[in-house]
Amino acid sequence: MNQEKLTSLKNWFGDYSASFSTPVKEDQRNIDIKRDHTREVCLNTLRIARDLRMNGEDTLLAEAIGLFHDVGRFRQYQTYKTFDDSISVNHATLGASVLLENNALRDLPQQERDLIIHSVTLHNVFSLPEGFDMRTLLFARLVRDADKLDILRVVIEYFGQAAGNRAEAVALGLPDSPGYSPEVLACLARGEMARKSDLTTLNDFKLLQLAWLYDLNFASSLRMVLERQYIDKLAEMLPGTDEIKQAVELVRAYVNGRLRAS
Numbered sequence: 001m002n003q004e005k006l007t008s009l010k011n012w013f014g015d016y017s018a019s020f021s022t023p024v025k026e027d028q029r030n031i032d033i034k035r036d037h038t039r040e041v042c043l044n045t046l047r048i049a050r051d052l053r054m055n056g057e058d059t060l061l062a063e064a065i066g067l068f069h070d071v072g073r074f075r076q077y078q079t080y081k082t083f084d085d086s087i088s089v090n091h092a093t094l095g096a097s098v099l100l101e102n103n104a105l106r107d108l109p110q111q112e113r114d115l116i117i118h119s120v121t122l123h124n125v126f127s128l129p130e131g132f133d134m135r136t137l138l139f140a141r142l143v144r145d146a147d148k149l150d151i152l153r154v155v156i157e158y159f160g161q162a163a164g165n166r167a168e169a170v171a172l173g174l175p176d177s178p179g180y181s182p183e184v185l186a187c188l189a190r191g192e193m194a195r196k197s198d199l200t201t202l203n204d205f206k207l208l209q210l211a212w213l214y215d216l217n218f219a220s221s222l223r224m225v226l227e228r229q230y231i232d233k234l235a236e237m238l239p240g241t242d243e244i245k246q247a248v249e250l251v252r253a254y255v256n257g258r259l260r261a262s
């Protein structure tokens with residue numbers, strides 16, 4: 001990958017995503033949020049790649065994967081008006097199909113095309129499967145971290161906005177009721193990632209974001225979590241019960257512990 005090729009991929013993505021523009025305000029808000037998310041994920045990939053001391057070509061390749069990781073979101077939203085894969089389509093495999101159907105990677109060597117397609121496809125799986133080579137896994141892990149970090153930002157901003165201005169597809173249509181699921185909280189306490197299928201309320205959705213921190217791969221990503229105060233910001237938005245406070249402190253101790261060990 002070189003800068004010229006990356007620029008042409010960015011131009012393709014800009015045109016492709018702009019083709020989904022719509023006069024319907026609520027729909028445009030959901031499209032905009034994915035364009036902004038893509039830009040921020042690219043910045044996160046760059047930061048992680050630099051912290052890992054990747055060479056220049058691989059750093060650009062990581063950015064290209066960030067650029068395309070959610071390319072399936074646009075057609076998903078246009079067709080189903082949701083970002084919830086469980087009631088529509090797997091947006092990662094859809095993204096890989098979009099890239100292949102449009103021949104968007106035509107100017108890249110086969111090895112890079114494969115790496116991008118695999119990383120896009122793997123970016124949202126619950127856990128990475130066996131059978132991939134170390135290089136593919138490295139880039140898949142990198143984009144998974146970059147993505148989770150920015151979803152934290154999106155979710156925190158979502159809850160900071162007035163109800164009428166929110167990009168409603170972000171919260172997967174969950175009810176804003178005061179409770180939370182014991183199963184999601186138990187996952188957090190066990191140091192495990194929760195599953196989207198366990199979510200019952202918006203509080204569960206916030207707890208899921210915290211549980212995602214257990215799945216971050218790189219110290220660089222954990223440092224960004226602390227710099228950006230994501231744990232504190234999510235904690236402020238959750239009910240102040242003792243069990244939630246305890247779970248939040250467990251996550252904080254986990255992040256600090258991993259950083260000390262790195």
Ligand SMILES: [Fe+2]
Pocket residue numbers: 069070091123124147
């Ligand atoms: Fe995604």
